[in-house]
Amino acid sequence: MAFAILNGQLIDRSEAKVDIEDRGYQFGDGVYEVIRIYNGKMFTVNMHLERLAKSLDSIGISFPFTEQQLTEMLEMLIEKNNLQLGIIYLQVTRGVAPRNHAFPAEPVQPMLVAYTKQLERPIHHLQNGVKTMLVEDMRWLRCDIKSLNLLGNILAKQKAAESGCFEAIQHRGQAVTEGSSTNVFIVKNKLLITHPSDQHILRGITKEVILQLCREHDISIEERVFTLEELAAADEVFLSSTTSEIMPITEVDGKMVGNGLPGPITRKLQAGFVQEIEKQCGAL
Numbered sequence: 001m002a003f004a005i006l007n008g009q010l011i012d013r014s015e016a017k018v019d020i021e022d023r024g025y026q027f028g029d030g031v032y033e034v035i036r037i038y039n040g041k042m043f044t045v046n047m048h049l050e051r052l053a054k055s056l057d058s059i060g061i062s063f064p065f066t067e068q069q070l071t072e073m074l075e076m077l078i079e080k081n082n083l084q085l086g087i088i089y090l091q092v093t094r095g096v097a098p099r100n101h102a103f104p105a106e107p108v109q110p111m112l113v114a115y116t117k118q119l120e121r122p123i124h125h126l127q128n129g130v131k132t133m134l135v136e137d138m139r140w141l142r143c144d145i146k147s148l149n150l151l152g153n154i155l156a157k158q159k160a161a162e163s164g165c166f167e168a169i170q171h172r173g174q175a176v177t178e179g180s181s182t183n184v185f186i187v188k189n190k191l192l193i194t195h196p197s198d199q200h201i202l203r204g205i206t207k208e209v210i211l212q213l214c215r216e217h218d219i220s221i222e223e224r225v226f227t228l229e230e231l232a233a234a235d236e237v238f239l240s241s242t243t244s245e246i247m248p249i250t251e252v253d254g255k256m257v258g259n260g261l262p263g264p265i266t267r268k269l270q271a272g273f274v275q276e277i278e279k280q281c282g283a284l
Contacts, residue, residue: 003080004115005073008065010080013115022111024093027101028148030111031055032091035074036242037116038281040084045071047205052090055146060103061094061110077114086118087243091148121284122244126270129250129262130166132239134228135159137170137177137200144199156180167239169252172200174227179239182247183207186226187236187265196223206240206273213272219265236263246270 004016023029033052036043049067056063065073074088095108139152157180160168167179177195178184183204185194192214197203214221231237237249237257246269248262262270278284 002115003077005077005112007109007112008069008073010073010076016113016115018093018111018113019096021099022093022096024091024111024148026099028150029059030061030091030093030148031059031146032089032148033146034242035088035090037078037083037086037088038277038284040078041281042071042074042078042088043277043280044205044209045074047208051146051203051205052092056092058142058145059094059147061092063092063110063112065112074114077116081116083116083118085120086116088114088116090114093148119243122247125166125247126245127262129248129257129260130239131164131251132167132169132179132237132249132253133160133163133165134253135168135170135180137172139170142199143177143201144197144203146202153180166247167249169231169239171228174229175225176228176231177201178204179241182239182241182244184239184249185210185237186231186234187238187263188230188234190265191220191222192265193222193224193226193230195225204240204242206242206245209273209276210240210246210269213269213276217268217272219268234258236266238262238266238269246273 002013003010004013006016033048035045035048049070091113093111095110097104097108135156156168156170167182169179169184170177178201185192195201235258239247239249248266250257250260
C-alpha cells in the first residue's frame with residue numbers, strides 16, 4: 001500500500017481526493033515544493049520549507065502547520081512508503097470555497113497534499129550533458145513564487161520535448177532568465193554567471209547550494225542578467241534543479257557549447273554537490 005498525506009492525516013494514497021471546488025484545481029491558487037530524497041532522508045529540507053513559507057506568505061495563505069510539524073509528517077510519509085531514492089511532492093492550496101475570483105469572504109481551511117515518488121538520479125545525463133533549446137519567456141512576472149500556475153512552463157517544456165531536447169532555456173528579449181523547470185548558469189573565463197534571484201526567476205534551492213559551493217571552492221560568481229550573446233559565447237553552460245542536480249548543457253539551439261563536453265567548473269561543482277548530499281544524507 002502507498003500512503004499520502006491529506007491535511008495532516010496519513011491515508012491510503014488511493015483515497016487521497018480533493019473537492020472539485022478546491023481553488024488549486026479551479027484557479028491554480030496554491031503553491032508547491034519538490035524535495036529530493038537520498039537514502040531515505042530529505043535533502044535541504046529546511047531550505048525548501050522556508051521557500052514554501054515565503055510562497056504562502058506572498059499569496060496570503062495562512063498555513064496551519066509549523067515547519068517542525070510538517071517535517072515530522074514528511075519523515076513519517078517517507079518511512080511508511082519505504083522510500084530510499086526519490087522525491088516528495090508537497091502542495092498547499094487556499095482550500096475549498098464556492099467559485100469566485102476574489103479570495104473567499106469567510107476563512108477556509110488550506111488544503112495540504114503530499115506524496116512520494118521513486119526517482120533515480122539521472123546519471124547518464126549528469127555524466128554526458130544534455131541538449132537544450134531557446135524559447136521566449138511568456139510567463140507572468142512573479143516567477144519567484146513557486147505557484148501551481150505552470151502552463152507557461154509546461155508549454156516551453158513540451159516544445160523542448162518535441163524538439164528532442166532535455167530543457168527549454170527561456171529569455172525575455174535578449175535577457176536569459178531560466179529553464180522551464182531549472183535555473184541556468186554560464187561560465188566564461190572561469191567566471192560563473194547566473195540570473196539574480198528576483199521576481200523573474202524562481203530562487204532555486206539547488207542554485208543556493210551551488211552558490212555556497214562556489215564560495216567554499218573560490219569560484220568567482222556574478223549574479224546578474226546575461227544575454228543570449230553571452231550564452232552563445234560561454235565556455236560552459238549548465239542547469240540545476242532538485243531532480244536534475246547540476247546538469248551539464250552541451251548544446252543550445254543546435255550549437256555546441258565549448259568542446260561539446262562537460263567543463264571543469266561544472267565537474268568541480270558536481271563533485272562538491274555530491275559531497276553535500278553525502279554530508280546530509282549519507283553515501284550515494
